[in-house]
Amino acid sequence: MDNLLLMMAPLFSxxxxxxxxxxxxxxxxxxxLPGLGPTTGGALILPFTMTLDPLSAIVLLTSIYCAGTxxxxxxxxxxxxxxxxxxxxxxxxxxxxxxxxxxxxxLGMATVSSTVGxxxxxxxxxxFAPILAQLAYEFGxxxxxxxxxxxxxxxxxxxxxxxxxxxIAGAFGILISTVGKDFMTSIDRFTFGINELTEGIGFIxxxxxxxxxxxxxxxSTLINxxxxxxxxxxxxxxxxxxxxxxxxxxxxSSGIGSFIGVLPAEGGTVASLIGYSEAKxxxxxxxxxxxxxxxxxxxAEAANNAATGGAMVPTLALGIPGSATTAVILTGLxxxxxxxxxxxxxxxxxxxYGIFGAMLIANVxxxxxxxxxxxxxxxxxxxxxxxxxxxIFAVSVCGTYSLNQSIxxxxxxxxxxxxxxxxxxxxxxxxxxxxxxxxxxxxxGTLRQSLVIFDGNWLMFFTRPxxxxxxxxxxxxxxxxxxxxxxxxx
Amino acid sequence: MKNVQKQKRANKSLPFFVRDEFKxxxxxxxxxxxxxxxxxxxxxxPPILNRGIQPATFPKALLILIIVMTLIIYYLATKNPxxxxxKLPKSFYLTLLSxxxxxxxxxxxxxxxxxxxxxxxxxxxxxxxxxxxxxLVGIIFPVIxxxxxxxxxxxxxxxxxxxxxYYS
Numbered sequence: 189m190d191n192l193l194l195m196m197a198p199l200f201s202x203x204x205x206x207x208x209x210x211x212x213x214x215x216x217x218x219x220x221l222p223g224l225g226p227t228t229g230g231a232l233i234l235p236f237t238m239t240l241d242p243l244s245a246i247v248l249l250t251s252i253y254c255a256g257t258x259x260x261x262x263x264x265x266x267x268x269x270x271x272x273x274x275x276x277x278x279x280x281x282x283x284x285x286x287x288x289x290x291x292x293x294x295l296g297m298a299t300v301s302s303t304v305g306x307x308x309x310x311x312x313x314x315x316f317a318p319i320l321a322q323l324a325y326e327f328g329x330x331x332x333x334x335x336x337x338x339x340x341x342x343x344x345x346x347x348x349x350x351x352x353x354x355x356i357a358g359a360f361g362i363l364i365s366t367v368g369k370d371f372m373t374s375i376d377r378f379t380f381g382i383n384e385l386t387e388g389i390g391f392i393x394x395x396x397x398x399x400x401x402x403x404x405x406x407x408s409t410l411i412n413x414x415x416x417x418x419x420x421x422x423x424x425x426x427x428x429x430x431x432x433x434x435x436x437x438x439x440x441s442s443g444i445g446s447f448i449g450v451l452p453a454e455g456g457t458v459a460s461l462i463g464y465s466e467a468k469x470x471x472x473x474x475x476x477x478x479x480x481x482x483x484x485x486x487x488a489e490a491a492n493n494a495a496t497g498g499a500m501v502p503t504l505a506l507g508i509p510g511s512a513t514t515a516v517i518l519t520g521l522x523x524x525x526x527x528x529x530x531x532x533x534x535x536x537x538x539x540x541y542g543i544f545g546a547m548l549i550a551n552v553x554x555x556x557x558x559x560x561x562x563x564x565x566x567x568x569x570x571x572x573x574x575x576x577x578x579x580i581f582a583v584s585v586c587g588t589y590s591l592n593q594s595i596x597x598x599x600x601x602x603x604x605x606x607x608x609x610x611x612x613x614x615x616x617x618x619x620x621x622x623x624x625x626x627x628x629x630x631x632x633g634t635l636r637q638s639l640v641i642f643d644g645n646w647l648m649f650f651t652r653p654x655x656x657x658x659x660x661x662x663x664x665x666x667x668x669x670x671x672x673x674x675x676x677x678x
Numbered sequence: 679m680k681n682v683q684k685q686k687r688a689n690k691s692l693p694f695f696v697r698d699e700f701k702x703x704x705x706x707x708x709x710x711x712x713x714x715x716x717x718x719x720x721x722x723x724p725p726i727l728n729r730g731i732q733p734a735t736f737p738k739a740l741l742i743l744i745i746v747m748t749l750i751i752y753y754l755a756t757k758n759p760x761x762x763x764x765k766l767p768k769s770f771y772l773t774l775l776s777x778x779x780x781x782x783x784x785x786x787x788x789x790x791x792x793x794x795x796x797x798x799x800x801x802x803x804x805x806x807x808x809x810x811x812x813x814l815v816g817i818i819f820p821v822i823x824x825x826x827x828x829x830x831x832x833x834x835x836x837x838x839x840x841x842x843x844y845y846s
Contacts, residue, residue: 239830352754356706356747363713363740370733375721377733378713408773409766411804574804578797578815585780585793586827595784595836602777613763614702632736639731 194541195314198247198549207244208546211251212553218252219259220565221576223407225272226256227622228399230516231392232583234523235590242524243542249517250543251550254306254496256513257456258554259565261298261489265291266566274456274492277464281477281484288480292424297482298489299558300426301438305490306551308442309449309497313504314544316450320505321530329641330649333634334658336627339452339508341662343620344669351669353616361624362631364389371629372636384596391519393588393601394625398618400584401605404577406612411573423562426482434486437467445491449498455511455619456492456499463491497547504528504540508627512619515626698763699755706748714741772803788838793820 198204218229230249237245260275265282278298285294327335343358344351367378368388379385426434441463448459467487468477477484499510500517507528509515521528526539533540558565588601608618642648650656695701720734776799784792798816806812827833835841 235831350751350754352747352751356744356751359740359744359747363737363744366737366740373723373733375723375733377720377737378716405770405773408770408800408804411767411769572806574801574806575811575815577804578801579819581800582793582797582820582823586823586833589789589835590827590831590833593834593836595789598784599781602781606774606777614698615760635736636731 194538195545195548197538197542198546204244204247204542204546205549207240207248208251208549208553211248212255212550212557215252215255215257215550216259216262216554216557216561216565217568219256219271219275220262220568221571222263222267222269222271222569223403224400224580225260226253227395227513227516228403229256230513230520231395231399232580232587234392234516234520235587237520238523242521242526243539245520245524246517246526246543247546249520250500250547251553253513253517254493254547254550255554255557257493257496258299258302258306258489258558260492261302261485262295262558262562262565263569265294265298265485267569272456274460274495275488276457277460277488277492278485280464280488281479281481284478285480285482285485290480292422293426293430293482294480294485295558295562296424297426297430297434297485299423299555299562301434301441301486301490302493302558303551303555304438305442305445305492305494306496306554307548308439308490309446309494310544310548310551311497312446312450312494313497313500313547314541317501317505317540318533320501321533324506324530326654328638328652329634330638330652331654331658332630333638334649334655334662335452335506335508336631336634338658338662338665339502339627340624340631341665342452343623344666350615351666354620357611357616357618357620358624361621361626362628364394364621364625365628366632371633382596384594387592389600389625390591390597391515391625392591393597394604395516395519395622396584396588397601397604398608398611398621400580401601402608402612402618404581405605405609407573407577421563423559425559430482434483437470437483437486438490440466440470441487441490442494445494446498448491449495449510450501452502452508452510455513456495459495459498460488460492463494464488493551500543500547504532504543505530507630509623512622515622518626697755697759699752699760703748703752703755707745710741710745710748714738714745717741769803773800776800776803784836784838788840789836790820790824790840791838793823 198208214229214233215226218224218226230252233248233252237248240248257272257274260270260272261278261282263269263271264275264278265286268279268283270276270279282294282298285291340355340358340362343354365388367385369375369386370377376386444463444466445456445459448462449455464477464484464487467483468474468481471477471481471483473481473483495511499514502508502510503514503518505528507518509518518528526532526536584601585598588597589595591597611618611621638649639646650659717734717738720732722734723732776796779799780792780796783795794816797820798812801812801815806815824835828835834845837845
């Protein structure tokens with residue numbers, strides 16, 4: 189009961205409501221614009237959160253996350269280009285349905301299923317995060333090391349890119365985290381005599397570079413691309429018949445999305461693809477998929493929004509990001525001096541349940557904004573790239589510079605922009621780099637501390653049941669893509 | 679799908695050293711090897727102060743792992759070649775050049791001027807010829823961003839010919 193009251197707190201705070209309002213609005217705009225999305229947007233907004241208190245800052249970031257994930261559907265349906273990677277599966281049926289003159293119906297279903305998926309996942313978050321946090325009390329350094337390894341091996345099975353390329357990108361992310369003074373011995377590593385590098389490479393320059401700047405370079409290759417934009421008259425709420433057709437799909441995909449979200453490193457993109465394929469598998473009319481199936485839209489959208497709450501579970505309970513955007517949220521927590529993990533649940537329940545409540549409200553808000561404002565948000569896609577991207581560049585540069593007031597950070601951002609472009613060009617996903625960078629210190633720190641505890645005996649890792657379980661899960665995570673590839677071949 | 683297979687077949691007919699998979703793998707291996715050599719220059723902690731492993735051990739292990747995995751992707755690519763990527767257009771190289779211009783101007787003249795110059799240059803290269811919009815992206819918007827960061831976040835931008843005038 190107390191926790192329920194704590195969840196309601198944002199409703200009674202005009203400041204938090206204002207933050208939620210702007211966060212949801214901003215998230216929707218980011219989601220609608222192809223190439224941006226909640227991860228880049230969250231990274232760009234991080235410097236601004238410094239003027240807010242920790243709860244308002246995280247509420248802002250989470251509302252951007254929820255609304256941004258939904259916003260991608262508007263572009264997916266109307267111009268056949270996913271606003272966010274998580275909306276890729278929505279294109280498959282959303283656009284064909286819109287071509288048939290039913291854009292309003294497609295967006296109505298996307299809005300309803302996204303809201304249901306999002307709310308479902310917040311309920312999962314409220315119940316499971318405290319349980320997981322309680323379990324985490326049993327964790328010592330070796331268990332955290334094994335958990336971080338599990339998180340990294342999960343990178344092998346994320347949607348984009350080949351498993352080995354994802355693992356290389358993840359290892360590269362960890363390598364970046366080793367730049368600077370070694371935290372145990374204060375010895376310089378990879379600093380090349382540059383003073384600014386002794387503090388290490390910041391998270392924001394890397395994220396803004398890999399996402400925003402590399403996207404700017406990608407957009408520079410697409411300036412002659414013409415989008416076939418379908419006009420939207422108005423969003424229609426799904427009919428009774430549509431509800432009958434899709435309610436099971438929405439619930440199933442909400443469950444799938446929440447589960448996928450909870451897995452470290454996985455996120456909305458994987459969730460929506462699995463949600464979509466499961467919707468097809470269970471459908472009475474699988475032949476309609478890809479030609480404008482309403483079930484396809486429901487399956488993909490419920491799953492990707494359900495992944496938002498799911499991904500917050502390991503982020504808050506263990507400090508392991510559930511997705512790229514939650515890695516940004518995790519950075520926000522750290523910047524504001526909040527340490528995620530079991531102690532957070534015991535010491536700051538008002539803070540945590542405030543976030544849960546805010547996520548719930550954000551899901552309702554994006555439903556209202558989406559329903560009444562989709563037509564306006566759809567017009568945002570008309571802003572030409574030649575105007576939009578130079579503006580994004582100005583914000584990116586100032587945002588990156590602002591955190592440490594360091595011009596080196598801006599150079600690092602540009603370097604990672606170029607690197608990110610070529611990584612994506614040759615099939616390396618940039619998400620594992622971010623996850624690797626976030627987990628890097630945890631991996632190395634827990635490994636070295638464990639070896640101190642074990643007196644250098646590596647075999648001791650396998651004598652601890654929880655650590656052993658995570659190592660076995662890691663092996664399964666590594667084997668999964670191989671099994672999947674064999675299945676597809678058959 | 680057919681197009682991708684066509685591109686893959688075309689890639690297979692090229693000599694190995696001009697294929698993307700060879701060039702990418704080579705670059706990764708060369709950089710990783712250079713970094714691996716660098717790790718041998720890290721200071722060594724005396725045994726009495728050392729807790730666990732040496733500071734160089736972890737990065738060394740990571741770099742070896744990256745090299746091994748790169749060899750695996752190259753081996754797999756010899757069986758299943760990557761598709762040939764389209765040539766990059768002129769607008770890409772001009773955008774890349776704008777990054778360089780930004781670096782030079784921000785270092786030598788002024789940070790704000792560098793943002794302004796890049797914005798106008800990129801917008802123009804991407805096809806914007808209308809003066810009002812060039813002024814909007816190159817002057818009006820950067821001024822708004824500058825003032826916003828300066829007043830709301832209390833940010834002090836690095837000295838330069840324009841910022842000095844503003845601060846004085």
